[in-house]
Every structure is written in structure tokens, then in C-alpha cells.
Amino acid sequence: MIPVFDGHNDFLQRMVEAGPARDALWLSGDGTGHLDLPRARAGGFAGGFFAIWTPSPEEGPNDDIAVQLMENPPFAMDLPAEVPAAHALPHALAQAANLLAMERSGTVEICHSAAAIRRAIAEGRIAAIMHIEGAEPVADLDMLHVWHRLGLRSIGPVWSRPTRYGHGVPFAFPSSPDTGDGLTEAGKGLVRECNQLKIMLDLSHLNEKGFNDVARLSDAPLVASHSCAHAISPSSRNLTDRQLKVMAESKGLVGLNYATGFLRPDGKRLTFAGFEIMLSHLDHLLAILGEDGVALGSDFDGALMPQDLADVGAQQNLVDAMLQHGYGQELTEKIAWKNWVGLLERTWGA
Template structure:
């Protein structure tokens, strides 16, 4: 039994940014290696095949030192680890990259108007899904492209920005993110700066969703104290199952539930596995343990999917976007009813976005 999937997070725009001369191939046809094997997790044909109905497309500013280097991979595959993160990137350095990715997202809709729509309301997402188009939402993972004055925020909103994480794991002028550390807790450092608190208030006023996935526990607490909107972590897992700094404690889950918020299950193996390793060799048991835990603490209306496609190592049972039906089938076999699987697949996200955006 398959349902359309609305996904909380992917990094496909970074692939287009890194290969702009091949973006038509990457988007419309799909990239293959010398053996003919598909590269990456997403492209239009595979989205269609996997039932990918829409999701948040992240604008992310890569670090000066690549975090997919051999040294980084080796560290993440030999816990315990504590990956050093680069320093803050200012708006002058971030804005050209962010603008490039936003332009690629707009181009995706122009290049395939019958297959893809850039959406700014939940009503538009529902219409796109009904009409057979993939619904894309612009998200910013780390607010480096915005100055502390917030002068750029209305411009980004006009371009379609409807979701923003004030931080990725490195610090910004708005706050601090959790490092990639295992084992560890989200309580790793300071929370929001004064500029970050102003950003939260501005996002509430403009009804831009705030994403808490990479934020320290102190920053999470600051957002919960300031914001009147539901608390959302687009791509995070349960700390009780995997002791990663990127995962959410039961106290945080209780706060999200109380706010009427949502958590999108992250497919990244290093946040799923009990040992914190990145190895894709794993079964469905840990995926289901995270889902069971999230459902216990958030309820059936508070859990969705947040794949991290094209930004993480994914379990071999999923592999890429074409593995979404296998994941949904694993939920059914685990004992989830069809109604619950449909909620996790897309209904909970759409209901949440109506609550946050109001339309």
C-alpha cells in the first residue's frame, strides 16, 4: 500500500549549485555514473517513481572545509566522535550562494511546469498534489544569507521562502547549532542571540515556519519561549534511541507535542543507529523504534518524514527516493494501520503547514 509522500528536508539544490552546467541532466533525467548506476538520491524521474509528492528544498551554505571529506567520513564511522565545525559565515559571503540555490529552485518549476510547482501555501501544495505536480517549498537551512538587521527577510519571503532554520550546526549571528558529536546531548552551548530572538519574532509575524532541527537545547528553549507558532523539527530523531546531539530528548518532544508541532523522521543513518555510525547496512528495526518513540511522545498527528535526501547516508533498505514505498510497506508490516501511515506520509505535514501558515 503506497501513499504520496511530503518530505520535510532535502539538499538537492546543493547538487544543482555544484554543477550548474549539468542542472538539466540532474533534474530532468538523473545523473548516472560510469556503470549506469543512479547518482544521488533525487531527480524528477525517481521522484515520480517513488511517490515523492513534495517537500522542503533547502538552501544551505556549504562550509569552506567540506564535511564529506574522507577524514570526516572516517571520524563519523568510528564513534565516539566530535567533528570540529568551521567559524561563522557572514551574509556577504553567504548571499551569492543562497541566491544561486533559490534561482535553481525557481528554474526547476520553469523547466518542468507540468511536473513541479513552487508553493507558498498549504492550499497550493494540496492543489499541486491533486493535479499530479510535485510541490516544492523554499527552506533556508541556516540563516547566514540574512543580516541581523533582517532587511533581507521580506525579500526572501517575496521569493517564496516559507521555512527557515536560524542555524545549521555551525554558529550564525542568530544563534548556535549542535556539533556532530556522538555520544552527546543537544545541550551543547548557548542559545539565540538578540538578533536571533528578533528573527523568531519576525518569522512569527510573517508566518515563516521555524525549523529547530540543528539548534542547541538552549536555542530550542528560546524559540519555545518567544514563538507562538507550533514547534517543528523538520529532520530529527529520538535521542532515547540514538544518543546523537542532533536528536531530540523526551523533554523537547513533550514541548513540541504541547505546541501542536511536528517532527520529521530523519533517514540519516548516523542519527538512526544506536552506535552512531554512518554505515547504510541496517534493517528496519531501528527506523521503527524511532517512529514508535516519536509516536508515543508526539501522538499520531505529530510525526512526519524528513529524509535528508542528498545530504546524508541513507539506510540500504531505502537507498534513494525510489525506496519510499518500501519504507511505507515496512510501517504496515510493523503494525501501523493504513490511516496512520498516510498521516506520516503526508497528511500530518499538510495539517501542520495550515496551522503555521494559515492558508
């Protein structure tokens, strides 16, 4: 079984929602969602980025209407409003506390170095990276240092909706990612401080002008933890060939998102069988980023999955598909886990 290190999951939100049942949810599973320890073991899940994310307050179209829109492109959904830090911080801390509780169970290690990731994998623990998706809980650079002390080593300035740091892409198909203004002055300061602290900057969800600002300011490799190729699926969330070339020049990396609406060429948020579509995205990313610049970024517990990749327990189906596609053992292992570890060595310096 080839290990899989994953660029993005939203499991911590499920932990918060589980309340007193949170430990059982992780250790035993409850038959729902995409991720828990038994299925992680079955699927060769070696670890990944555990996202801290704040839901938007109820506003705009409800979930049923949003799903209907995304199942019937074209669509362009309005972005939710910015979430105040005072609302986001308690929720984010609750998610961080749940990740720490997972570590206390002895099954997870929150890692701050590539060496720690390798050690955790070798010793049979899930190697977790604390990641913030949407920087609303980071009210200022002082709070960034607090989060760093708590274990934060990766951050996305936005989750689609605006923050004090920048602007995300709306959920729209077909659409360019060039959808608004670039980073704010606070956002530019965030980039510089993250570089100083060796916190990875995640460009998934960021719009094109914001992407350009990070590319100009950052001295670290450019990374999108869970994104796909715009040339194959022209969603606002996907990366254009120009963006991919800029990332390649920085020795950066893209983790392939498993969300069906970002994979399908027709943009429909509907499941599909087989791996042909995913492999076409991987082929395209490899052609531009090279064999060291492509990895996996599932979006488990945050998106609709393909039929044959229904949860983390099915990850070896994708691994087998890559092998059968002709990638070979070495390249498949790079995409499955080694490229993430190499990227983090280049970013963290350890």
C-alpha cells in the same frame, strides 16, 4: 501508492554543482545522488522542503577524516566558523534560482499555502517549499522580507555552525544537545519576525538553549524537519524526550531523519538493512508527539541512507514497512504526507 511529503532534502546544492547540466539532472537524472524527477515519480514523492544551504569554506578535517571519525564513535567534531553573509548570499541566491528553474519546467510548484500543496499534488506536480537551512544569507530582518517575497516559507536559524542568530549542535556522539548558548538578540528578533510573516521555524540543528528560547518566544507550533529520538540514538543532533514533550504541547511535529548515523543506537555512520531501527524511532516519537505530530524528513542528498532506502525511488519500501508494522492505512498516510500539510496549515494559517 501512498504519496510521501518530505521534510528535508539538499538537492539544490547538486543543481548548483551541475551547472549547465542542471535541467537534465532534475528531469532525467544522472545515476548519482538520491533525488531526481524519474526516481521521485517512481517512489511516490509528492513534494517537500527544498533546502538552501551554504557549504563551509574548506577548513578542519577533510571529508575522509570526518567520515572515519563518524564511523568509529565516540567522536566530537569541532564546528566550522560562521560564514559571512556576503559569502552566503550569492550561493543561496544561486540555489533559489535553480528551484525557480525547476518550477519553470512545469514539474514543480513552489507552494505558499497548504491549499497550494494539495492542488499541486492533485495535479501531478512536485509541491516544493523554499527553505533556508542556516540563516547566513539573511543578514537582517529587511533581508528576511526580501526572501519572503522570493517565496521563502521555512527557515532554520542555524546549520550546526554558529550564525548571527544562534548556535547549532556539533557533530558528536554520544552527546547531549545542550552544547552552548541560546539565541542572540538578533535571533530572538528573527523568531518574532518569522511569526509575523508566517515563516515556519525549523529547530533541527539548533542546540538545546536555542530550542528553549524559540519555545518561549514563538507562537507557532515547534517543528524539527529532520531529526530523530535521542533516547534511541544519543547524538547531539537528536531530540530529547523533554524537547519532544515541549513540541507536543505546541502541537508541533518532527520529521524522521533517514541519516544512518542519527538512527543507529551505536551512532555509527554506516548503512544497515531493514527498517527495524527506523520503526523504533517512529514508535518512540508517536508515543510522545501523538499521531498528528510525526512525519518524514529524509535528508536526501545530504546524508548516508539505509540500505533499503537508498534513494527517493525506494520510499515505498518505508511506507510498506509502516503498514506491515501495524500502523494501518490512516496512520501511515498521516506520517507519509498528511501531517506535514496539517502542520503547515497550523503554522501558515492557510
